[in-house]
Amino acid sequence: MAFGEFDLIDTYFTHRWPKRDDVVKGVGDDAAILTLPSDSELIIATDTMVSGVHFDEQMPARAVGHKVAAVNLSDLAAMGAEPAWLSLALTLPEMDQEWLEGFSHGLREICDYYDCHLIGGDTTKGPLTLTVTAHGFVPQGTALRRDGAKPGDWIYVSGSIGDAGLALAAQQRKVQISDSHYRRVLERLYFPSPRVALGQALRDIASSAIDISDGLKADLGHILQASNVGARVDVDELPLSLALTESVTAEDAIRYALHSGDDYELCFTVPESRRGVFDTVLARHPAKPTCIGRITSEANKLRLERNEEPWQGADEKGGYDHFG
């Protein structure tokens, strides 16, 4: 096919994409040249999606384009960062113009929404694999980290969790759900909303934060490990969607919320002393966070409870680990 790498970038990834003033030079040189606001720190995240592993042929190209940016912006959100620039490494088996049309459309939509400038990357031939590196910034010293949780801090989760896992299970015919519920949860699996505004609002409020990509149990576990603390979580407080609670048993809904990933909500902790400010900020955010428990001093110990008794439905299943 007489369609070159340079044409590809020119056709699909250049025109009518959002431009930012802090990009001195974007696509078209050996590397991009950027300026950073003064007194700020740079935040950098990288995530890869591999065809056949993170998505399959059922997933529309537009959703692939949205999601590969969304998962990276979700990492920036978990740091409290303002997103700015994306690099894209795109490995494609062949020049599939229809797929590229959809993919670049999905990617451009989310770049438009968050004012992200695609500053460069690489296109190569090979098995379909996408890597995005996302860059953002925070005022110096304000980044949210995993290692700041203290005993007594309250634990919150934004939005609802377990929906993306339900969508995947339904798609793999492991569970039967209604068409309308399926459409709703599939939207969450395919077009996750990174909690960018919430993350930034939490900068001076939360003591720690993480995005839920591998499941609440695994990701809260990362906070506990990094902060050297424990947690008590009341399983009846987990924020569950109607789609989830109406599709599976009450106990299974909790299991989806705990163990399935890909929801890209934020899990974060708030010290007692910041709860007043937090409630004020909260009122402005649509992804209203729910308090699910409290940090304890028992290092690395996550207690799942119901009415202050151990939850009987707990099992040992952890989060998603690619080489587990």
Add this chain to the structure above:
Amino acid sequence: MAFGEFDLIDTYFTHRWPKRDDVVKGVGDDAAILTLPSDSELIIATDTMVSGVHFDEQMPARAVGHKVAAVNLSDLAAMGAEPAWLSLALTLPEMDQEWLEGFSHGLREICDYYDCHLIGGDTTKGPLTLTVTAHGFVPQGTALRRDGAKPGDWIYVSGSIGDAGLALAAQQRKVQISDSHYRRVLERLYFPSPRVALGQALRDIASSAIDISDGLKADLGHILQASNVGARVDVDELPLSLALTESVTAEDAIRYALHSGDDYELCFTVPESRRGVFDTVLARHPAKPTCIGRITSEANKLRLERNEEPWQGADEKGGYDHFG
């Protein structure tokens, strides 16, 4: 295998790696936190290597680790940037500990040499693919670009070119060469040296620069296009190694130098007014650049000459294009 993604990072990519003071938080959170020197601009490059496309099973894992960093550092060098941080997206078909040992060794060696801190990335399961995003910086406004060449500027190439192409041809048994020459050129194919020090020395001297990844003809062509100028190049001035000139005919040696990529030398232009300073700087650099021609006002026209006559060996073969 009871070997997880987190163990992988911990075992191969954390301990005894170079650490930098400007890394507030590297591996181990949702994203890395970095500080930039004041009055500087950030330079970002991304390159991917795919197994079966950019390298094959013959290539030692240590060379893969070296090269995926080197090609990115070469992009930073072509901008005149000082390298600082690397992100790595590593997609692996299986947990091959021997390969990982070699790969991480090669990557760590080059990180050590250039004082680069591996700040994060992603490890996923899938066909062997590596994407590195390299970050560096330049004092504000000093980045070397492709679009600054002016008629009358002198054209230079560092080191020697065509060696990596010869190594590939020999490996594919398209040409027969002596064992000692093969060892020498294979080293260049497997362990290219990004011209980082030279690039930084050229900041206030060169009017444009690019690294030679796709072949001199194609990459000088990018300078001509971006700068809207032309060039005259004397093919007898091309810097060729003894390994190249002793292995193929004189005309073929020129063709290797013009058309084969992967040498990662710098091609750059120097205005007449900066030649005095340039010669002073030159004396300090081992990768002594050779003057091969001059920029003209004929937009996009590359004239290959010998004794000021058109070179008869020219053909239409361009550089490497993945989807050509």
